């Protein structure tokens with residue numbers, strides 16, 4: 001019986017990096033969580049413990065901090081710089097994936113900030129030939145207090161869910177969108193616009209299911225942003241159940257809800273532009 005080493009990768013997960021840009025009139029904060037993953041000729045370390053081809057994860061972490069000394073810029077560009085460096089300067093490394101989460105700080109005074117919810121994300125991969133860029137958001141919490149229905153669903157002997165023509169629809173959006181190319185895009189502008197299209201579509205869509213809303217959100221982004229090829233969405237259905245107040249001889253005309261945190265429906269899907277380039281390493 002042959003047993004072989006399968007796919008593998010390694011890196012430093014969740015390097016926390018904060019950079020302060022000190023301008024005379026104001027400070028700016030860049031607050032990141034950076035994860036690197038490298039793959040290549042790494043059989044020796046797995047099979048015999050020969051580490052000659054292993055760039056330590058500690059070095060990967062140090063590289064993140066050292067590169068930040070020159071400035072960070074858009075996280076997509078910073079991730080691409082790191083990914084290229086690991087592959088182009090380490091003979092055994094043939095692929096790098098750099099994932100960055102950026103926490104949002106809003107300046108309220110010269111050097112004072114409030115942290116906003118919602119995280120900007122990117123995943124950049126490089127295989128020595130092509131850079132693939134995915135941008136996104138995570139934990140973008142949105143709610144519609146009406147304009148959402150859910151009825152007509154399949155029922156079997158275990159179904160107890162009541163049909164509704166008016167419910168709260170709330171979710172914490174995770175969205176990842178794949179760029180057509182790695183060059184020529186204003187990353188900050190593209191990110192701001194794509195995020196605002198997602199939110200607008202969530203707000204504007206009269207929803208018959210969260211699945212329908214998911215499709216509307218992805219479609220809205222692709223219709224407006226020609227630099228994007230595909231949007232993948234993961235939408236937890238943050239259920240809000242009307243509380244039965246009849247025991248207290250009170251009615252509840254859609255005003256008092258129990259906000260459940262689990263379990264939650266998890267609605268996931270992708271919306272793709274016809275004829276877009278193949279994803280390559282985008283989702284690796």
Ligand SMILES: O=c1[nH]c(=O)c2[nH]c(=O)[nH]c2[nH]1
Nearest residue numbers: 150161208209210211237265
């Ligand atoms: O928008 C919804 N989609 C579902 O698939 C589903 N299932 C469920 O119980 N509630 C909902 N809501």
